[in-house]
Amino acid sequence: MAHFRTEEDMFPLVAQWQESGETQKAFCIQRSIPVSVFAYWLRRYRDQQGGSGDQVPGFVPIRTAVSDSVYPYGETDLINSRVRHYL
Template structure:
């Protein structure tokens, strides 16, 4: 079991425990801040969807129709040919 799976399991256990995050993390021998980080991280992933993909918004652009712009959550923007689906797939998987 990797760390993300382990923390996901603990977060689910916490949700049904009725305890505060501080009490739960103390009982499990985990630092409060570490547990809180994983709780927020997993909650945010669930709110975006299990895949971690972010919604794509289309808007008027000066880019040619055959160009696709990929914008990562950290602000990095990439412009790639829209017809190259394997390249787009690989770029999405990189993040």
């Protein structure tokens, strides 16, 4: 197994992968690169590129259909959109 330790080794491979249309796993298997090593260099590559637009953010705000009201004697069942009352 070859050691991939420098930007000069890995950044061209990351660019090659982006153009290939292959999954990371398939690309790495063909080149005997551990997927975890490739993922590390992909993060470094993207950080150096300034976070290109195709990058998915870590957190995405979502909205729920359930109101944010407080129910004094119950709880909201988010799966069935019901309020359960306890007496």
